[in-house]
Amino acid sequence: MNMNVTSDFQIFEEKSLAALDAREALIDEVWRGLRKRPRSLRPWMFYDAEGSRLFECITTLPEYYPTRTERDILASYAQAIVTATGSDYSRRLRLLELGAGTAAKTGILLEAATRLRSEVIYFPVDVSPDALDEACDSIGCLLPDVQLQPMVANYVTHPPKLERFNGNTLATYIGSSIGNFSPEEARAILRNLRSGLRAGDALLLGTDMVKDMATLVRAYDDRDGVTAAFNLNILHRLNRELGANFDTGCFRHRARWNRAESRIEMHLESTRDQCVDIPAAELSIQFAASETIHTESSYKFTQKTLGALLDDAGFTIKQTWTDPRRWYALTLAGLQ
Numbered sequence: 014m015n016m017n018v019t020s021d022f023q024i025f026e027e028k029s030l031a032a033l034d035a036r037e038a039l040i041d042e043v044w045r046g047l048r049k050r051p052r053s054l055r056p057w058m059f060y061d062a063e064g065s066r067l068f069e070c071i072t073t074l075p076e077y078y079p080t081r082t083e084r085d086i087l088a089s090y091a092q093a094i095v096t097a098t099g100s101d102y103s104r105r106l107r108l109l110e111l112g113a114g115t116a117a118k119t120g121i122l123l124e125a126a127t128r129l130r131s132e133v134i135y136f137p138v139d140v141s142p143d144a145l146d147e148a149c150d151s152i153g154c155l156l157p158d159v160q161l162q163p164m165v166a167n168y169v170t171h172p173p174k175l176e177r178f179n180g181n182t183l184a185t186y187i188g189s190s191i192g193n194f195s196p197e198e199a200r201a202i203l204r205n206l207r208s209g210l211r212a213g214d215a216l217l218l219g220t221d222m223v224k225d226m227a228t229l230v231r232a233y234d235d236r237d238g239v240t241a242a243f244n245l246n247i248l249h250r251l252n253r254e255l256g257a258n259f260d261t262g263c264f265r266h267r268a269r270w271n272r273a274e275s276r277i278e279m280h281l282e283s284t285r286d287q288c289v290d291i292p293a294a295e296l297s298i299q300f301a302a303s304e305t306i307h308t309e310s311s312y313k314f315t316q317k318t319l320g321a322l323l324d325d326a327g328f329t330i331k332q333t334w335t336d337p338r339r340w341y342a343l344t345l346a347g348l349q
């Protein structure tokens with residue numbers, strides 16, 4: 014862990030607490046999602062150390078265009094984005110990031126911010142302590158002047174509280190993560206974020222846009238099976254952390270386009286009738302052959318649905334940057 018973080022001790026404390034909380038949260042999720050049909054698990058559960066590692070592998074796959082496309086947009090427009098964030102360049106900038114992961118792309122934005130602002134504070138929030146460690150190490154090496162204030166938390170159940178700050182805040186929510194939530198959940202997350210922002214602050218939102226079905230499905234069902242391994246890791250995690258006995262060879266990865274909901278769905282399909290015990294949750298679950306666990310949705314937007322979501326959450330679009338194919342959008346929004 015790099016030394017320009019708030020305090021190594023604080024991070025250690027947060028990580029230990031997060032591990033305890035994570036076990037309780039996993040048990041709650043298993044109770045919520047596996048006892049009734051249709052079965053589901055929430056996507057934050059993918060991201061233990063192995064899940065975060067597999068996600069990084071996904072981002073390099075030829076089929077997975079979102080990361081590459083978003084990085085290209087940032088590389089072309091980072092300076093314009095920071096400039097559009099606020100006009101008083103002497104002011105300090107606090108960059109809050111929800112679901113920061115390893116911050117592989119955020120460095121581009123932070124680098125532009127250090128050129129334009131007198132002081133830059135980076136406040137990454139993620140449920141994965143391992144991903145956050147990597148984020149702090151890489152940003153600390155790349156940009157030693159940036160102050161780091163990492164926070165291990167589930168931003169849905171424990172939204173970060175923004176302390177008063179003498180400068181602008183840019184809330185960054187990229188990586189198409191907003192797409193993992195239903196329109197109602199997405200609105201609630203953005204409204205919550207909005208409530209912590211002040212006049213002069215802004216939101217930078219990354220969204221994947223509707224495109225042809227074949228491209229979409231391929232991005233979530235790659236030839237090498239990395240996305241399948243990422244999806245199955247949720248069962249491995251329940252085996253490791255809750256003592257479950259999922260036979261992962263008897264579940265297979267499925268990715269499908271749900272046109273009516275405008276979302277890619279990832280499921281784990283049981284290949285036979287089977288019973289799974291989850292001792293830490295005191296549960297036994299009976300799966301029928303072909304029954305699925307819905308593990309992730311990835312909503313795809315149009316300009317219209319994106320505008321409506323931001324409007325409902327109390328934001329006004331200031332500017333949108335996109336790629337030549339208009340596959341992905343980075344939208345800067347101010348407060349209404």
Ligand SMILES: C[S@@+](CC[C@H](N)C(=O)[O-])C[C@H]1O[C@@H](n2cnc3c(N)ncnc32)[C@H](O)[C@@H]1O
Binds near residue numbers: 065113138168
């Ligand atoms: C799709 S990855 C995106 C990572 C990074 N922002 C990027 O653009 O590559 C989602 C990230 O959000 C984190 N995450 C998912 N759900 C979360 C939640 N409810 N609270 C906090 N972090 C979450 C995961 O650990 C993961 O690092």
